Amino acid sequence: MSPCEFLFRRGCQPGGIGGSMSFHVKWVLRVLIVVLLPFGLSGCGGGSGDGTSATQLSFSLTYPATASVAADELDLLQATLLADGVETVLALEAEGDLVLPASAGSNRTLSLLLNRLDGRGYYEATVEGIEITEGMVTSLGAITLNTVVADAGGDHFYNTGSLVQLDAISATLSDGTPLNYSWEIIEKPAGSAAVLSATNTARTDFTSDIDGTYRLKLTMNDGGDEYFDESVIRTETLPTTYTDSTTGMHFTLVPGGCFTMGDATSIPYPNEKPEHEVCVDSFYMGTFEVTQGEWVSLMGEGNNPSKVDDVTELPPGGLYPVENVSWDDAIGYIAELTGGTGLSYRLPTEAEWEYAARSGGKEEVWSGSNWVPTTAEWEAADLDPEQWFLSGFEDEVANFAWFKGSNSHPVGELFPNGLGLYDMSGNVYEWIQDWYDSTYVTGEDYPYYTDSPRDNPQGPVDGTKKVVRSGWFKGTIENVRTTARAGYKPTWNLIGMVGFRLALPVTEVLGE
Structure with a gap:
């Protein structure tokens, strides 16, 4: 089977620029990252178009209209592309090309990392073992997807006296790495005796006993860096x-x-x-x-x-x-x-x-x-x-x-x-x-x-x-x-x- 046939079966579009492979990653925050790898400038053929032996790898970051990421949160993300040991900081919603030298049997790694600048976590996609033969990508190795975002559950309004349940279980690493959790009440109404039922588990709860605002802080770590988020719970004694x-x-x-x-x-x-x-x-x-x-x-x-x-x-x-x-x-x-x-x-x-x-x-x-x-x-x-x-x-x-x-x-x-x-x-x-x-x-x-x-x-x-x-x-x-x-x-x-x-x-x- 020719390299072109292999790529066509994997998603290559023959004829003109744009033969591509797409990997769709749906993150916790519904950020959709699409990594595109167009190989060559004419159909499935290789080369850079100027007679040199090179492989063109393109990337793009897109945010669908249905994404739940708030517009102001996009400014909190910083994207970095790592290829062959070269690290490049990207502008979000930008598109560009990275030309790599081609060699038979080359073993390359492409890594796309988005860090949240607010300290809540990161999103990462890695493609390992990109095999390039005569200027064409002939096979791809393992694709690793990894995300972690501290999520304390958002802000809520409850009737005073309600059992408030907190859950961070959705913020787990996709590769199965265990996370450590720590909850604390960092603010509560004067005179409140509210306490958490547990402090070092993904799930915990407390009973709101006085009208007012309760502010909860979640701290998570994956064995290395720590990530944070807060949840504000407002309670009032409401008429029935x-x-x-x-x-x-x-x-x-x-x-x-x-x-x-x-x-x-x-x-x-x-x-x-x-x-x-x-x-x-x-x-x-x-x-x-x-x-x-x-x-x-x-x-x-x-x-x-x-x-x-x-x-x-x-x-x-x-x-x-x-x-x-x-x-x-x-x-x-x-x-x-x-x-x-x-x-x-x-x-x-x-x-x-x-x-x-x-x-x-x-x-x-x-x-x-x-x-x-x-x-x-x-x-x-x-x-x-x-x-x-x-x-x-x-x-x-x-x-x-x-x-x-x-x-x-x-x-x-x-x-x-x-x-x-x-x-x-x-x-x-x-x-x-x-x-x-x-x-x-x-x-x-x-x-x-x-x-x-x-x-x-x-x-x-x-x-x-x-x-x-x-x-x-x-x-x-x-x-x-x-x-x-x-x-x-x-x-x-x-x-x-x-x-x-x-x-x-x-x-x-x-x-x-």
């Missing part, structure tokens, strides 16, 4: 409920915390797997689904989209959930509501919704219900769905979940969950802010959950469908589980099926 003085809409505090999102033990639906840890900050959730009365009072008489017009046709007058609305319709309502009240209402994220539905992340299969089916009961239901109905399993959750009905029902008729939220299992589907990813790990089109953030995940950056949760009044008992999820196009109104409830940041309630 809030009523909008303009609209009269009711909201319930969802204290922030961490939980295991997803379901790997019950109904084997792939889009609920795998279970993964998620933490959300404190926020307020609508105590009830948005009602038809609330919709009409804002959007105008005669503008009720619902399949069954509760406002004019049914008692008690406007207390049924609004439905037959698209995601776009819900966003339009929120825009009107925000304009009229001055408060930044929004839809909940998918992580917030599940955390709230499960009464603050508890192991609730149905919102508010303590009943957990046995393995035998799940297996019986999987083999024969009628087992749910024949054995009376539904009675165990009937006080909390509305399903297998002929219509929706007025909000708040069933029992609330542990946080005081109603109808989180059934009644109508609820639109969620996030784009839908068909599976937590290997979404074919939008593999967001492959590396979903632990803290306050916002969902994929784009998609074709929006998430719906809760299930609906004609669904089955499986359909209204707290982990059940689906996705629909944001323009669809799905007659009679889908409504929504609101979320509100705690800073809005505090008047900030």
